[in-house]
Amino acid sequence: MxxxxxxxxxxxxxxxxxxxxxxxxxxxxxxxxxxxxxxxxxxxxxxxxxxxxxxxxxxxxxxxxxxxxxxxxxxxxxxxxxxxxxxxxxxxxxxxxxxxxxxxxxxxxxxxxxVLKARTEAAAAYFAANAAQWDRIRTLHVPEAEVEAALDRVIGADRIDFLVDIGTGTGRMLELFGARAGRGLGVDLSHEMLAIARARLDQAGLVNCQVRHGDLHALPLADGAADLIIVHQVLHFAADPQAAIAEAARVLAQRGRIVLVDFLPHGLEELRDRHAHRRLGFTPREVAAWGRSAHLDFDLVATLAGDPLSVGIWLGRKTAATSKDGPLP
CATH class of the missing domain: 1.10.10.10 (Winged helix-like DNA-binding domain superfamily/Winged helix DNA-binding domain)
Incomplete structure (x- = not known):
């Protein structure tokens, strides 16, 4: 040629x-x-x-x-x-x-x-050795099944072109919603968690879903790439939650959605010392303010009361002011 x-x-x-x-x-x-x-x-x-x-x-x-x-x-x-x-x-x-x-x-x-069986066994061994910290936190708020059911209602059954799970951890969100997506990508900083996520995705047969090592403050994605972004119980670990929201907004498609799941304000200081939580929950007002600075409209669409931790689910969309096609639905 x-x-x-x-x-x-x-x-x-x-x-x-x-x-x-x-x-x-x-x-x-x-x-x-x-x-x-x-x-x-x-x-x-x-x-x-x-x-x-x-x-x-x-x-x-x-x-x-x-x-x-x-x-x-x-x-x-x-x-x-x-x-x-x-x-x-x-x-x-x-x-x-x-x-x-x-x-x-x-x-x-x-x-x-x-090879995949060996990978699964290694991931399971790590999780078994470290599961106590996750189990401890789960006992403090509403059951995960209730949170996931509420999340399912918020996301709906419509087809998703490209799903991005920020701070994917063990890949649970990809397990739940990956089958509805053309593509799914989970991003996390923990190599150990990514090993668990890969094993679980392999077991679930979700070949359309992948996980990548990356920072929620600098996602390895192009502008406007994602149709649905999930940020599930991650923001309270972030060094700069506002910057993390802004970075998520950057990679969100113009008519895409961000679903944020995290704790509402609480006073359990032990979570900082024992589990590296930087923030003790978030108020709807501050989440809305961060959204506005990133040209997102955030609404608290579900509140799940727990004792002593309650969980909030926020739904965010890009504001009409940033849309090239007019007001968003």
Whole structure:
């Protein structure tokens, strides 16, 4: 293909690069695996039985061709089939053509199941060792089932294009609402929590949902990317809650929604010392004020009384003043 043709037809060039990137047996096997789960190089080594340098080379070429996405999380790098672009479309079609009855593919899937089982067991062990602190807090407010039922009513049953769960923790919000979304992404700073979330998403079969290491004050997302943002029991940990709200507003689509779940004001100072809570709940007035500064309208749409902790659910939308299409519904 000539240089002039490439300049005139960039989409065709991207397609050609994606085709070249997929045209190798090991890379086809990798695509089949990454369509099921996010994997590190070491996990792919276990499954495919090939050397790390060789697989790293394949992954680099596939990333450059737009077939896969790479996400660094501390010392680890996770890989998954690309979510957007020409390479993503080609990868999806290639994976759909893989014969599930092929013995080689079945061996790959069986080894993948072993890797995911080991991941689940490791995450479960960490959670078991640290569950006491979460259980302690749960006894202080209304049952989670009631909070989740109220949240379900607020979010509704409509289809969500792109769901973002800020401070995803163990991925519970993605478990609850990921099936309603075209894509779901959870962001959290805790590597241990992300390991638990990945395991739970794998168990739930939510291949459309992913988790990423990131800070709620600097989300790894483009402006206006998310249709629904959930901030569930996270804001009281934030160093700067107002800045966190502003950052969420940045990545919210013009007609999108933010659902904030957190404690109403309380006096349990022990939560600061024992559980690193920076704030002891929030008043509707201050949440509304933070919303206005970020061009969001926040309404307290549900109050769930507990003893001694009560939970509030706020629904936020971008204000009409920021809309390019006129007043929001």
């Amino acid at each position: 000539s240089y002039d043709f490439c300049r005139a037809h960039p989409a065709m060039t991207d397609l050609l690069a994606a085709l070249k990137g997929a045209a190798e047996p090991t890379r086809l096997r990798i695509l089949g695996l990454l369509a099921r789960a996010e994997l590190t190089v070491s996990e792919l080594v276990q499954i495919l039985g090939q050397s790390q340098p060789r697989l790293s080379r394949h992954l680099k070429l596939m990333d450059e061709a737009g077939l896969i996405d790479r996400f660094r999380e501390g010392a680890w790098v996770f890989h998954r089939r690309a979510a957007e672009g020409v390479g993503a479309e080609l990868a999806a079609r290639v994976v759909a053509l893989i014969d599930d009855s092929d013995p080689g593919h079945q061996r790959d899937m069986a080894r993948l199941d072993q």
